[in-house]
Each structure stands twice: as structure tokens, then as C-alpha cells.
Amino acid sequence: MTTIKKLSKDSRPVKRRRLGTLLLEIFLSLVALIQLFPLIWMLFFSLKTNEELFGANVVGLPWGLEWENYSRVFADGNIGRYLINSTIIALVTILATGFLSAMAAFAVTRMKWRLSKAVYVVFLMGMMVPVHATLLPLFITLKPVLNTYWALIIPYIGFALPLSFLVLSGYCSAIPRELEESACLDGANIYQIFGVITVPLIRPALATVSILTYLSSWNELMFAITFVNREIYKTVPFGIMSMEGRYATKWGPIGAGLVVATIPTIILYVMLSEQIQSSLAAGALKG
């Protein structure tokens, strides 16, 4: 290793190398600032008074902490309602998608039947379909359930399934046959093999698809503004959009609303940043 180091970049004078590293770090920090500053600014203005926001202190740190913005947005906005709605919809979507796609992935990759390849290809093609292409037909088909949670849960499951299925299939097909065979010798039936052997083994992949499904359902906008318009069923994205109308001249509460709406995702990201990044990378590779 020492020879390798000596032969490599160390041929440059030490001073120049230090300067290079310094410039690089300044560059990287600048990019970090650009990526973060709008979000930090959002936090700032959620804690400012109207006086600060409209002239006195637009860009800088808040002078005092105007927590009233937060109590206000909770008291007369519906932000709590939106958060509950988004949580319910995301949870049901994640559970149903995970369950349905795990079963399908198991049957397609582990069991022996003629059409398994065909089913795989069908799901694969499903990845290519943009939501736009189904918007109007779904709007017509879902008429009976429009303005309920189902109006969003059902299409979210449908659109989360293909990716979830592909990620889980990749994992399932790597499970050694011997595990299933020995379970079979012990007298397990096919449902027990699925529940006791396969599901525990693909738990990491289930975590991955849960994250992907959470992000897509939590942030989805086009279906959310089309299939729901009653205030009590709005999800966070649509709710935030309608807040703009209500508080047009009060940025403080809007900022507070934006911060509150971002917090669940940020908490999740802080706890699971590595897992979330690798999930999205894995999801992209399947796409």
C-alpha cells in the first residue's frame, strides 16, 4: 500500500495539494448550502412575524421565535387533518402493496407454472406506464368512491405494485432451494413455506419497497387533486396547496404548515438516511 500511495497523487507538491483540497471543500460546502438553503429559509420564515416577512427581515434569522404561527396553523388550518389522512393512506398502501407483491413475487419466482414468465413481463411493462395515461379512466371508474380514502389508496396500490414486485422478485429468486425443501420435508404446506421461510428472509427488501411506497404515496399530487376535493379527505400535498389561498397574506402560518408537512419525511430520513438512499438507488436500477 505504501508504494501505491507514493506512486500516486503524492507526486504533487504538498502545498498545492492542500490548496486543492481546500478549494474542493469550499465547493462541496457551497453546493450543500444551495441544496439546503431554501429549506432552512422555510424554517426561518415559519418563525417570523408579518412585519419581518414583509420588509424588515426577509432573508435573515428570525428576530424572535413566533411560535404563534404554528399554533395558528394547527388551530384554524386543517394541517392535522391532512397529516392524519396522508398517514392512513400511506400506511394502508404500504401494507397492501407489500403483501400483494410479496405473494405475487413468491409465486412467480419460487413456484412452477407455465405463465410465470408472462406475469413477470406484464409487471415489468407496467413500470413504463405514467399516471397521466390512466387519470381520466380512473376518475370515471372510481366515481363511486371519489372523496373517500379508497379513491387514493386503490390507485396508489396499483401504481406501487410493479416496482415493489420487481424488487421483491429479485430478492426471492436468490433464496436457496434447500430452505424450502427442508421445510417441506418437515411437513410444511406452501402457505407455511411462504409465511415462515420466505417472508422473514425478504424482510430487507420489504423495508426497501415500504420506503419507496411511502415516498410515492406521501408526495403524490396528480391523483390527489383529482380524486378528492373535500377538505376532510385531502392529503398533505393538496392541503398545503389550498392553504396558500387561505393565508395569502400571512406567510408565517404558511411556513409553519410547510415545516409541519415536511417533518415526518425529514424524521424518517434522519433515522434511515442510508436505507432510504439505497432503496431509491435499488428502485431506480429496477426501473
Next chain:
Amino acid sequence: MEKLLRDKRAIVLFVLPGLLFFVVIILVPLVQTGYYSLLSWDGITAPSFIGLNNYAKLFTDSATKFGAAIGHSLILAGMSVFLQLPIALVLALVLASGVRGEKFYRTVYFIPVIVSTVIIGQLWMKIYHPSYGMLNTLLRSTGLENLAQPWLAQKETALAATFIPMIWQYIGYHMLLLYTAAKSVSSDIYEAARVDGATDRQVAAYITLPQIVPMLKTCVIFAVIGSLKSFDLIYILTKGGPSQATEVPATLMYSNIFTKYAYGYGSAMAVFIIVECLLLTVLIQRLFPSDPN
């Protein structure tokens, strides 16, 4: 064992629920959209079959400005490929070469990707606000007040002002994909290069870059397809305005269906978006050198 794995009833039980969802939510609506696109229909009165007239109208009816909308989405695609991707690539290569704080930077750059587009949109609306926005305030305080302007409300700047947040938001996504690819290059190759006396920059240009071409292709496809399908941020920021200066195919489709009740015409736009995406995916696949593996 064999008998268990060929259990027809179990297979049906496992596959059918998921497949049913898929067929009802994606496949059938897809076919329906194709059929609607051949109709003249307002959703209330009886539809009439008009063949390919809607498609002809897309390109002959100058009032719709569909051509301009396609143009806008192609500009966005161009900006994504020639602005967003190079930035992401540089960041990915720098981070993958092992700088101090690698993990921190990667985590920070990625944050905008996971934040909801609506939040991002509301935020940038405040940044661009003509009187109290961050951008104009900064311009005024640095003596550049004649540059301060209503960024989203005038035709000349609206398009760029809408696209910049979109580019900004997804830099981290492409950075992550390219970084992951660069990291998966075998370390033996790097060491061999070091033994041969290669510098950091040479390693990046001659070793890492060729190895991540397949991922670069994936990124180009994502960037282009994402641009052609773009809707959310434009809908939030401008809804296609002012006077259609920021209209893209998806916003036109949305307003034709849900405000003008032109179900058939809007569906033709949806079909156009799908076909356009498929064609460009194939084209990009062809343009890139094929995977050596």
C-alpha cells in the same frame, strides 16, 4: 416438494389479487385512454367516434399551443441532460473518490429529492415573490434593484424560473445513482491504476467514467422521461401560465380534461405523452454504446 410448487390453487391465490389490481388500475385504463382519444366527448353527452381527428388537431389547432408545450418539455429535457446531469456527475465522481465528509455531503445533497414537490413549489413561490421574495430582496439589497422582477408572472422569465427548481430538486437523485455506480467499480482496478501512477483526475476520467456509462444511460433516460412527463411543479407554480408561457403536455392534458371537459382531446394528449416517452427511451438506448458486459 414438486407437488407443492405446482399447486394451482395456491398459485392463483398468490398471484391473482396483485394481478387484479394491476389490470384494473393500469392495464384497463390504459386501453380506455386509447379508446377515448378517438372520441369527441365532454363526459356528459353521448360520445361520438371521430377517428384520429383529435391527433390531427394536436398539431393543426394553433389555439391549443400543443407544439409549444412539447417544445417547453424538450427544453426542460435538454436542461436536465446538459445542466443537471453534468453537475450530478461531477459531484458523484468527487464524492466517490473519497473526500472527507463524503457521507454528510451525499446525505445533504439528497434531501430535496425526498421532500414533497408541493413543499418545494410553495417554497420557490416565496423565493420568487415579486415584493417580498428572497431573490428580489437580495437583488435590491446588493444594489441590483433593476434586475428585480416578477419572475413567475411575466412571459420572459416564467419558463426558466419554473425549470430551475425542477433541476435543483433532482440533482441529488442523479448524484446518488452515479455515486452508487462509481462505488461499485472494483477496487482492484483503482489500485492497478494507482500503481501505474494515475492521478485522481485521470482515474475519474479513464476508469470510473467508462465503468458507469450504463448508469449514465439510465440517468439520461430518467431525466428525459421525467421532463416529458413533468406536471407537479409547473402546476403548483404557474399552472402553465402566464399566457401559456410554461405550458407542458401534461398541464395541457390536465386543463383540457378537467376544466374544458375535452375528454377525447385530452386523452389524445395522454397517448401522445406515453408514445413520446417510449420512443425516446428506445432512441436513447440506441444512441448509447451498448453494455460491454
